[in-house]
Amino acid sequence: MLLVHCPVCGAEGDETDFHGGGQAHVRRPATHDPVNVSDEAQRDYLFIRHNAKGLHFERWRCDRGCGKWFHAARDTVTMEFKAYYGITELPPRELMEQATGEWAGYFKDKLK
Amino acid sequence: MPDLYVESPLAHRNSPERLSIYLREIKDRGMVDLRGIASDKKFMAAAKKVLGLDLPKTPHSSVSWGDVKALWLSIDQWLILCPRAKAAELAAALTAELGVIHSLAVDVSDMRAVLRLEGEGVREVLLKGSSLDLLSGDYKPGAVRRMHYAEIAALLHVVEDTVFDLYVFRSYADYAWEFLLATAREASKIKLFGKQAGPF
Structure with missing residues (x-):
């Protein structure tokens, strides 16, 4: 059982009080360039997700509390939550630096 | 305008017996769902003009003024409590006052049933259906x-130290009532701190 903390209202509860929304920071190609969306880009957007071992970034919703979405950084090995941050925000800088694999590639240009 | 016709979702239920707490339904509670942007000064001022109170910005808090009470539900949502007969009028007054401000005020008096729980062991009874630490200092009057709660969505309002209002969606009222009848039985009373009645 995960113990989750909502950064919006401060509620703390187990995961049944919350709703996991899958991988964070998924970029919808049509939002940025509606004319030139390739089949591959659309497939990746819809179906292809990171399967990180270790640090992972997710969306969560305070389902039985304030009802707001937020982001969380979680270690998929230890199940420990490393940070909670707003739904429109990027993770804390040190976590972006610690990210490995596909996440490192994603955060590379955001760390500049 | 025809007379207000209100049918309770618990009309078929008798008043409960042999409970360790006092349980009843509050039927005359008017509720208005108010949404708007808390950082918008115009919105807050318009709400204050109609309701006579500053909408609470602190999570999990409430503010009251006269017979109107505002409960914090989310950073952009409040539940306004008032007498039932006043709800439609209050929603209309809010809508008129808010005008073009990005906001919403709807009379939702029929959306939820209100269960009033009173008595010494009320926190222990609620604990049986919830994972909240109701014995901690976070649940003072006004919270x-x-x-x-009992696998359904509910809204808890601490009215006084031993008086709680439990708001559940209308269609779940019967289920919540049944759950409370079972967990609040005199025979199933628990005392978390202090000498237990055991051995069990």
Whole structure:
């Protein structure tokens, strides 16, 4: 059982009080360039997700509390939550630096 | 305008017996759902003009003024409590005052049933259906919390130290009532701190 903390209202509860929304920071190609969306880009957007071992970034919703979405950084090995941050925000800088694999590639240009 | 016709979702239920707490339904509670942007000064001022109170910005808190009470539900949502007969009028007054401000005020008096729980062991009874630490200092009078109660969505309002209002969606009222009848039985009373009645 995960113990989750909502950064919006401060509620703390187990995961049944919350709703996991899958991988964070998924970029919808049509939002940025509606004319030139390739089949591959659309497939990746819809179906292809990171399967990180270790640090992972997710969306969560305070389902039985304030009802707001937020982001969380979680270690998929230890199940420990490393940070909670707003739904429109990027993770804390040190976590972006610690990210490995596909996440490192994603955060590379955001760390500049 | 025809007379207000209100049918309770618990009309078929008798008043409960042999409970360790006092349980009843509050039927005359008017509720208005108010949404708007808390950082918008115009919105807050318009709400204050109609309601006579500053909408609470602190999570899980409430503010009252006269017979109107505002419960914090989310950073952009409040539940306004008032007498039932006043709800439609209050929603209309809010809508008129808010005008073009990005906001919403709807009379939702029929959306939820209100269960009033009173008595010494009320926290222990509620604990049986919830994972909240109701014995901690967070649940002082005035506290408001949307919660997972007995596997359903509920809203808890601490009215006084031993008086709680439990708001559940109307269609769940019967289930919540049944759950409370079972967990609040005199025979199933628990005392978390202090000498237990055991051995069990």
